[in-house]
Amino acid sequence: MDTTVFNVPSLSCSICSNKIQEGLKSMNGVQDVSVDMKSQTVTIGYDASNIQPADIRKTISSMGYEVIQ
Template identity: 35%
Template sequence: MQKAVIQLETLSCPSCMQKIENAVKGLNGVDQDSLKVLFNASKVKLDFDSEAVAINDIEKAIENLGYPVIKSKVKSA
């Protein structure tokens, strides 16, 4: 498993959090229990299986909703 912290542009509404959470939870390889969308910090934290899903795929799922990703940090769990 790998841990990721994805920095987003400032989130403007709590419903944005829900949309992002649902999109990322729907990806194969994401540890759903670890997923946290931090509204005030505009960050997404999660653990994922890098053999099942790439960080690029997670970023794309978020960007497809219209939330630009500023940067991602990935480290081994």
């Protein structure tokens, strides 16, 4: 499993956190999602043969959250 970390500055509450977790967990190749509200980061464990960080980043963006890596 590979891991990538995204900084999501607009991540402000547990609703955002749940939305991002549910959205990413439904993606094929995403194995683990952990959101840290304090540092406003999302750490994603993924299978690099199925998905790339750019795809994950796009999904977070499409949910309405700006992503800074």
